[in-house]
Amino acid sequence: MSEIFEISIRSIYVNCTAILISTFVAVPLALIVDFFGFRSKRFVILLFQTLTGIPPVLVGLLVYLLFSRKGPLGNLGLLFTSTAMILAQILIAIPIIFSICYSHFSKIDEKLRVIMKTLGATGFQQMMGVFRESSVGVVNAILTAFGRIVGEVGAVMIVGGNIAGRTRILTTSIVLYTNMGRFDDAIMAGAVLLMIAFSVNVLITVFSDSMEKKKWYTR
Amino acid sequence: MVYQISKLQFSYDSGFTLFVDEFLMQNSIVGITGPSGSGKTTFLLNLAFLYTGKWESFKFMGKEIDVDDLSSLRKRVTYVPQHPILFRRTVFENIAYPLKVRRFSHEQIRKKVYSIAENFRIQDLLNKKAWQISGGQAKRVCLARGFVFEPDVVLLDEPTSDLDEDSGKLIEQFILDVSSRTSIVVVSHDKQQLCRLCSNILYMEKGRLLHTL
Amino acid sequence: MKKLVFVLLLMLACVCVAKQLILATTTSVYNTGLLDFLKPQFEKRYGHSLSIVAVGTGMALEYGKRADADILLVHSPEDELLFMKEGHGVLRVSFMYNDFVIVGPDDKTVPSVRTVQEFFDYIYENKLSFVSRADESGTHKKEKQIWKSLNKVPSGAWYIQTGQDMARTLMIADEKRAFTLTDRSTFLALKNKLNMKIFFEGDPQLLNIYSLIVVNPSKSDRLNYEGALDFVRFILDPATLKMISAYSAGETKLFNLLFEPK
Numbered sequence: 001m002s003e004i005f006e007i008s009i010r011s012i013y014v015n016c017t018a019i020l021i022s023t024f025v026a027v028p029l030a031l032i033v034d035f036f037g038f039r040s041k042r043f044v045i046l047l048f049q050t051l052t053g054i055p056p057v058l059v060g061l062l063v064y065l066l067f068s069r070k071g072p073l074g075n076l077g078l079l080f081t082s083t084a085m086i087l088a089q090i091l092i093a094i095p096i097i098f099s100i101c102y103s104h105f106s107k108i109d110e111k112l113r114v115i116m117k118t119l120g121a122t123g124f125q126q127m128m129g130v131f132r133e134s135s136v137g138v139v140n141a142i143l144t145a146f147g148r149i150v151g152e153v154g155a156v157m158i159v160g161g162n163i164a165g166r167t168r169i170l171t172t173s174i175v176l177y178t179n180m181g182r183f184d185d186a187i188m189a190g191a192v193l194l195m196i197a198f199s200v201n202v203l204i205t206v207f208s209d210s211m212e213k214k215k216w217y218t219r
Numbered sequence: 220m221v222y223q224i225s226k227l228q229f230s231y232d233s234g235f236t237l238f239v240d241e242f243l244m245q246n247s248i249v250g251i252t253g254p255s256g257s258g259k260t261t262f263l264l265n266l267a268f269l270y271t272g273k274w275e276s277f278k279f280m281g282k283e284i285d286v287d288d289l290s291s292l293r294k295r296v297t298y299v300p301q302h303p304i305l306f307r308r309t310v311f312e313n314i315a316y317p318l319k320v321r322r323f324s325h326e327q328i329r330k331k332v333y334s335i336a337e338n339f340r341i342q343d344l345l346n347k348k349a350w351q352i353s354g355g356q357a358k359r360v361c362l363a364r365g366f367v368f369e370p371d372v373v374l375l376d377e378p379t380s381d382l383d384e385d386s387g388k389l390i391e392q393f394i395l396d397v398s399s400r401t402s403i404v405v406v407s408h409d410k411q412q413l414c415r416l417c418s419n420i421l422y423m424e425k426g427r428l429l430h431t432l
Numbered sequence: 433m434k435k436l437v438f439v440l441l442l443m444l445a446c447v448c449v450a451k452q453l454i455l456a457t458t459t460s461v462y463n464t465g466l467l468d469f470l471k472p473q474f475e476k477r478y479g480h481s482l483s484i485v486a487v488g489t490g491m492a493l494e495y496g497k498r499a500d501a502d503i504l505l506v507h508s509p510e511d512e513l514l515f516m517k518e519g520h521g522v523l524r525v526s527f528m529y530n531d532f533v534i535v536g537p538d539d540k541t542v543p544s545v546r547t548v549q550e551f552f553d554y555i556y557e558n559k560l561s562f563v564s565r566a567d568e569s570g571t572h573k574k575e576k577q578i579w580k581s582l583n584k585v586p587s588g589a590w591y592i593q594t595g596q597d598m599a600r601t602l603m604i605a606d607e608k609r610a611f612t613l614t615d616r617s618t619f620l621a622l623k624n625k626l627n628m629k630i631f632f633e634g635d636p637q638l639l640n641i642y643s644l645i646v647v648n649p650s651k652s653d654r655l656n657y658e659g660a661l662d663f664v665r666f667i668l669d670p671a672t673l674k675m676i677s678a679y680s681a682g683e684t685k686l687f688n689l690l691f692e693p694k
Contacts, residue, residue: 069499069652077654079500080454080483111304118267119317119364120294133307161454161485164468176486179599180463181622 004173004185008192011169014082014156015196018089019146025090026097027138031127033098034105045102051095056088056148060155063088067159080161085169088155093145100144104137105130139208143201150197170196220281221246221372221402222266229265229272237261237272239428248394248403250413253423259406260301262423263374266404267298280371294321299365301377303357305349310341310360313349317368331367338393339363340386354381362390372402379412391416453480453659456501458570459597460615461642462486464686466679467505474666480659488597490568496520496645499652503660504645507570507615510577512643523646525664528676528687532574532640534632535602535619536560536611548635552578559590561610565601566593570640575613578637602626615640617686641690670694 033044065071067079078084108130116126131138153171160167162176170193177186220243227239237258251259264270268289277284284292297317305313311332318328336342339359344352352360358381365373378394379387394403394416407413413420422429457467462484471482485501489508495501497520504521506512516524534551536542540560545551555562564586565572579586592608594601598618605612606626619630644664649657666672670693677689 069654071498074499074652075654080485109304111300112306114264114269114298115300115304116316117269117293118296118298119320120297120368121316121320122290125320129306161483161487163483163485164471166483176463179459179597179618180465181599181625183625 004189004192006165007168007170007173007189008196010082010167011150011171011193012196014085014089014169015146015150018086018093018149019142021086022090022093022097022145023142026094027101027131027141030098030101030105031131034102034130035123035127045099048095048098048102052099054092054095055154056092056152057154057158059091060088060158063091063155063159079159080163080167082160082167084159085156085167088159089149089152092152092155093149096145096148097141100141101134101138104134104141108133136208139204143204146200147197150193150200220244220278223278223281224274224276226275227265227272227277228274229261229270231261235261235426237265237426242428244402244404246402247419248398248405248417250417250420251404251406251423251428252408252410252413252420255408257423258426259423260376261426262428263298263376263404263406266372267296267374268292269298295370296372296374297365297368297370298374299361299376299378301380303354303361303381305357305360307349309345310347310349310352311345313360314345314364314367317364321368335363335367340389355383355386358382359386359390362393366393366397366401369401372404374404374406376406377408378405379407379409387412451480451656451659452483453503453656453663454483454485454501455503455505455663456485456487456492456495457505458489458492458507458642459486460507460571460618461505463599463621464617464679464681466676466686469679470666470672470675473672474663478659478662478666480656480662482659482663488567488569489573493520496647499647499655502647502656503663504647505642506645507640507642508573509641509643511573512645515645520648520651521645522648523661523664524643525645525668526641526643526690527667527673528689529639529641530616530687531633532571532613532638533616533619533630534611534613535605535626535628536631537606537609538627538629540609540631542631545632546635548578548632548637549582551632552582553584555611556582556584556586559588561590561592561608562586563592563594563601563605563608563610563612565596565598565612567595567597569598571598571613571615574638574640578613602628617681620681620684620686642687 033041063084064079066073067076067084068074069079112133113126116129121129151171153175156169157172157175160172162168162172170189174186174189177183177189222242222244224239224242227242229237235258239262251262253259261270265272271286271289279292306316314332314335315328318331332345333342336345339362341356341359341363344356344360349357362378379390382390391412394405405413405416461467463486467484471484474480475482487495489506489511492501492504492506493511493515496504496515512524515521542554545554564575592604592610594604596604598614599622601612602614602619602622606628611631644667646657646660646664647655649655673689673693676687677685679686
């Protein structure tokens with residue numbers, strides 16, 4: 001029981017850290033790409049859209065080769081650590097968050113951008129305006145990415161190694177328990193995984209609702 | 220002189236070209252009328268520094284404009300479109316937006332928003348969401364948002380379309396009241412309205428600005 | 433955000449300070465739970481922090497070549513010898529074995545045969561469904577070796593290649609009512625969940641020998657050579673060997689020693 005608790009805590013830590021960092025990278029990036037017109041813009045968008053379909057195992061393999069002792073970043077000693085798992089999940093999550101956010105940002109009415117400009121908003125304020133107008137889309141993007149990485153097993157298995165007490169998370173433990181014939185434990189871990197995914201969904205929904213209702217002024 | 224423009228030219232990709240030989244504007248209300256598609260809105264967007272074409276001379280407040288610094292010019296001019304466009308926020312937040320981007324304090328924002336809301340009789344709507352109000356109400360919210368930060372110039376595109384007669388009268392009165400400190404350009408199909416509001420009425424046709432009506 | 437960076441740095445520091453010993457093991461041993469059972473005793477006695485990564489033998493050897501693991505526990509003697517010959521390892525100790533068995537759907541009947549080649553030949557000639565791991569694991573290598581000795585190349589709809597680990601391959605074999613080659617310990621662990629039984633066993637060719645390999649420390653400064661040697665010392669300790677030979681799942685002992693501890 002304490003084993004599954006410890007694994008769950010690590011799962012939450014890895015997934016949440018990954019999603020947090022991905023969000024802080026991908027959302028501003030999507031805003032910037034949406035705001036500025038530059039020559040390779042279409043290429044960048046296409047690239048990220050393509051990367052959303054990349055098999056996570058391939059990401060795992062790339063991160064493994066990067067952190068392998070014979071690899072370019074081997075000296076950091078990050079292979080088989082939760083940091084490496086977080087990095088792999090970040091690489092999986094960023095294209096997803098970016099693409100979904102961008103598609104929402106680019107759908108903002110051109111007339112609204114004109115209004116923001118004529119009311120005196122600076123470039124940054126216009127970006128923030130676009131962000132606020134599509135906040136539901138951003139939440140959707142984060143949830144989608146979270147759903148993808150929370151159940152992901154291939155990449156974290158390769159870069160983390162599923163080491164007991166270090167890099168074992170719910171998904172990799174399910175694989176292990178299944179292989180060991182401990183089906184009850186596998187189902188237990190699966191149930192915890194579902195519960196985590198469910199509570200994150202509830203949390204974000206409640207949060208975005210309260211953001212919607214929040215009034216920063218009083219009568 | 221608010222605007223002093225000579226030989227302004229602006230073309231869309233579609234081929235439509237706006238050409239303004241000369242446009243002079245003192246502190247006053249100027250009216251522009253003309254058939255649909257004659258380029259009135261395009262001209263307003265040029266005056267609002269939202270579109271930039273080519274010109275021989277384009278002076279704003281007596282100074283030649285700097286195309287690299289349009290954003291500081293935009294802070295002094297605002298454009299209110301014919302069809303209301305609001306943020307998906309409350310009415311209060313919509314009206315407060317131009318003040319917020321100018322970093323007014325919360326106290327000042329409240330004062331200004333409430334005072335302008337009273338002028339436009341929308342004080343009861345402030346807590347409503349933008350999508351919960353009618354088209355005519357949204358139009359008044361947009362107008363209030365344009366005037367709340369007291370810009371030097373307000374460019375109004377059909378300010379009283381979508382409005383009932385009472386509200387129309389209210390807006391006209393407001394325009395006349397603020398015209399002493401704010402320069403206003405009004406685009407309207409309603410020539411009688413323009414006659415009530417301004418002494419100087421211009422006529423546009425096929426992308427050209429004509430001075431006689 | 434600041435906090436996050438701090439936590440990350442702290443973790444980095446931990447990883448750098450406590451030099452851990454990484455053991456790459458074949459899944460078939462790890463899944464029996466033997467290593468998790470031995471781990472706390474090793475850590476207590478030698479003071480190293482042991483991390484166990486369970487992968488197929490092919491991958492474990494690759495980890496060794498890339499210096500990602502300090503010590504390997506594998507079961508594919510031919511590949512191990514090649515690995516040693518190429519200078520990737522400095523010490524190889526074969527210390528325990530169990531055996532491969534051929535399992536299949538418990539309602540089938542086959543004539544009794546003497547050698548594994550005869551059994552494979554029977555499967556081949558009658559096109560009985562056979563599931564192969566096809567993942568370069570020790571088990572797969574053993575299977576390929578048998579086909580090779582028969583001079584036959586299995587192909588066709590009856591030959592199912594999974595590319596999965598032993599447990600999933602067994603479940604697929606169960607589902608497809610097919611035969612497969614498996615190590616005894618994995619089969620025993622899953623036996624209650626499968627409608628399968630052992631059809632062939634006991635051929636000396638089916639011995640499954642496990643060896644420890646210490647990775648060549650000249651490959652990387654970061655290799656924990658001392659720890660690896662300590663692990664070999666720990667395994668070869670008579671007390672440990674006795675624990676290994678006594679380790680069992682239910683009634684059945686899982687591993688036999690290649691030599692008697694004094």
